[in-house]
Amino acid sequence: xxxxxxxxxxxxxxxxxxxxxxxxxxxxxxxxxxxxxxxxxxxxxxxxxxxxxxxxxxxxxxxxxxxxxxxxxxxxxxxxxxxxxxxxxxxxxxxxxxxxxxxxxxxxxxxxxxxxxxxxxxxxxxxxxxxxxxxxxxxxxxxxxxxxxxxxxxxxxxxxxxxxxxxxxxxxxxxxxxxxxxxxxxxxxxxxxxxxxxxxxxxxxxxxxxxxxxxxxxxxxxxxxxxxxxxxxxxxxxx
Numbered sequence: 001x002x003x004x005x006x007x008x009x010x011x012x013x014x015x016x017x018x019x020x021x022x023x024x025x026x027x028x029x030x031x032x033x034x035x036x037x038x039x040x041x042x043x044x045x046x047x048x049x050x051x052x053x054x055x056x057x058x059x060x061x062x063x064x065x066x067x068x069x070x071x072x073x074x075x076x077x078x079x080x081x082x083x084x085x086x087x088x089x090x091x092x093x094x095x096x097x098x099x100x101x102x103x104x105x106x107x108x109x110x111x112x113x114x115x116x117x118x119x120x121x122x123x124x125x126x127x128x129x130x131x132x133x134x135x136x137x138x139x140x141x142x143x144x145x146x147x148x149x150x151x152x153x154x155x156x157x158x159x160x161x162x163x164x165x166x167x168x169x170x171x172x173x174x175x176x177x178x179x180x181x182x183x184x185x186x187x188x189x190x191x192x193x194x195x196x197x198x199x200x201x202x203x204x205x206x207x208x209x210x211x212x213x214x215x216x217x218x219x220x221x222x223x224x225x226x227x228x229x230x231x232x233x234x235x236x237x238x239x
Contacts (some may be wrong), residue, residue, distance in 0.1 A: 037067030179209035
């Protein structure tokens with residue numbers, strides 16, 4: 001039987017984005033992982049002290065697995081989710097999730113009501129003009145896939161400028177940023193390179209972040225915290 005688009009969209013995600021993990025403050029006690037997958041990231045965060053880690057996913061299959069790992073798991077559609085039902089958090093993780101939404105600007109505004117006064121958000125966004133993707137474009141190819149930068153469930157696409165502007169326009173102040181990506185063509189010998197490989201990665205991502213970074217990771221804080229946020233649910237569908 002031919003695989004349907006819905007079946008592809010329900011691909012189970014299980015993994016830890018190491019850069020995102022490193023951005024979560026050690027002081028955060030209540031953490032919300034939006035787009036938690038099977039809960040592997042949250043499970044590691046729970047090992048770093050006495051914490052409450054909640055997760056949200058749209059996949060019932062992912063939710064079943066995540067419930068064995070996290071403090072609380074909600075299965076819900078994110079585009080119109082009411083965050084006021086969850087209480088407030090010290091840190092909210094949005095790792096490769098905003099590009100799947102109809103209006104990430106609206107979503108970020110609604111998220112504020114779930115943030116404690118000094119809370120932060122950790123945001124990771126894929127770079128649509130990463131060097132590998134540019135080669136595809138050079139040869140006239142725009143091919144949607146079941147995963148990656150041109151994931152067929154992506155509604156929005158970002159480069160370095162538009163990723164920063166998304167957060168700033170939504171009322172967030174960027175505290176820390178990292179352009180993250182591997183040095184080209186080093187995949188087969190990564191283990192041999194060791195720490196030198198990490199230095200090479202850092203060099204090219206500093207030299208030309210818009211070209212060599214496959215993801216942009218941010219630590220940010222809402223500028224309007226303490227004013228209650230926007231808890232009303234208007235939905236993020238573009239009319």
